Each structure stands twice: as C-alpha cells, then as structure tokens.
Amino acid sequence: MTTTPASDGDRGALAAVAVGSGDSPDLDERTAAVRALETEFGELFTHVRRLFTENANRLSPGLMPGSYKVFTTIARRGESTLSALAETLHSDKGQISRAVRELEELGLIRRTPDPADGRSSLLSATAEGLERLRAVRAPSENSLLAALESWQVDDIRELTRLLHALSSAEAPD
Structure with missing residues (x-):
C-alpha cells in the first residue's frame, strides 16, 4: 500500500476530525492541539519509515529497516553492547541479536571482547560498513537542509529545543 503525504488542507481536515471525533463536543484547546500534533507526527513517521x-x-537488498536502524545506531555510538542497543532502541534482545548477526554476516559490523565484561562483546561498525552507509545516505543527505532552506535559523533551533524536550519527557524551558 502506498501512502501520499497529506496536503495542508488534508491535515486541517484531519485535525478538525480529531477535534470533532465524538469523544466530547467540548474538547479543550490542548487536546485539539495534541491531536493535530499527533497527525503531523504520523505523517513524519511515515516519511521516516x-x-x-x-x-x-x-x-543491502532485502535488509529490514529494523536492522538498518540497529546499524545506524551502532555507527552513531561508535561501539555498543547488545544490551545497550536493546535498551536504546526499546527492543527485545533476541530481535537485536538477529539483526546484529545479519549485520555481521554482511561485514557491516564486528564484535570485539568487552574489556569491562568478559561475557559481553562490543559491537562497532567496520570501515566498509561506514563507507557503505555514507554512500547510502548521500542521495538524501541534503533533503532536510533543503526542506528547511527558507526557515529562519532561530526557528530551526526552537524546533530542535522543543523536540528534545518532548523526547526527554520534560517541559520546555
């Protein structure tokens, strides 16, 4: 199934439906705003997926998006344990373990003994893996930069600050 991005008019209609969904004829302004935000996050998540x-x-043809996320997390962190990845990605250790095994077989990551815990391994991206990741990201590398080209730098910083507060479950400063 293919989805198309909602137009501004569609999003307004979705927000109106969220407000008038029958939950209560007197939905408060905060609830309406949160539902509109939820709609926008849905659109963003679809794009990111x-x-x-x-x-x-x-x-790698056939690589699942979840394995790609595991790989990019390892590449970003430098090195990580399987347990730390499972915690960071809010995933089951078995699921992460399967992804790690696949990434290892593809030569994208390697395991080395964890000097702090002999029972554990540190996972890190290989040089080949990092080079392939750079090549994969190149076509869309500037898409966010292009999307925000007409935005004021202060607006970008404000959005970043607010998203950080939301993801940290903190009230914005």
Missing part, C-alpha cells in the same frame, strides 16, 4: 526502507535496501 519510507526513508529507512529505501536506505536499508540500498545498503
């Missing part, structure tokens, strides 16, 4: 799927397939 599509990007992850495309990047995963460019990295």
Whole structure:
C-alpha cells in the first residue's frame, strides 16, 4: 500500500476530525492541539519509515529497516553492547541479536571482547560498513537542509529545543 503525504488542507481536515471525533463536543484547546500534533507526527513517521526502507535496501537488498536502524545506531555510538542497543532502541534482545548477526554476516559490523565484561562483546561498525552507509545516505543527505532552506535559523533551533524536550519527557524551558 502506498501512502501520499497529506496536503495542508488534508491535515486541517484531519485535525478538525480529531477535534470533532465524538469523544466530547467540548474538547479543550490542548487536546485539539495534541491531536493535530499527533497527525503531523504520523505523517513524519511515515516519511521516516519510507526513508529507512529505501536506505536499508540500498545498503543491502532485502535488509529490514529494523536492522538498518540497529546499524545506524551502532555507527552513531561508535561501539555498543547488545544490551545497550536493546535498551536504546526499546527492543527485545533476541530481535537485536538477529539483526546484529545479519549485520555481521554482511561485514557491516564486528564484535570485539568487552574489556569491562568478559561475557559481553562490543559491537562497532567496520570501515566498509561506514563507507557503505555514507554512500547510502548521500542521495538524501541534503533533503532536510533543503526542506528547511527558507526557515529562519532561530526557528530551526526552537524546533530542535522543543523536540528534545518532548523526547526527554520534560517541559520546555
């Protein structure tokens, strides 16, 4: 099934439906605003899932988006344990373990003994893995920069600050 991005009019209608969904004829302004935000996050998540799927397939045909996310997390962190990855990605250790095994077989990551815990391994991206990741990201590398080209720098910083507060479950300063 293919989805198309909602137009501004569609989003307004979705927000109106969220407000008038029958839950209560007197939904407060905060609830309406949160529902409109939820709609926008849904659109953003759909876009990100599509990007992850495309990047995963460019990295290795048939690679699942979840394995791609595990790989990009390892690449970003430098090195990580399986347990730390499971915690960071809010995933089951078995699921992460399967992704790690696949990434290892593809030569994208390697295991080394964890000097702090002999029972554990540190996972890190290989030089080949990092090079392939750079090549995969290149086509869409500037898409966010292009999307925000007409935005004021202060607006970008404000959005970043607010998203950080939301993801940290903190009230914005």
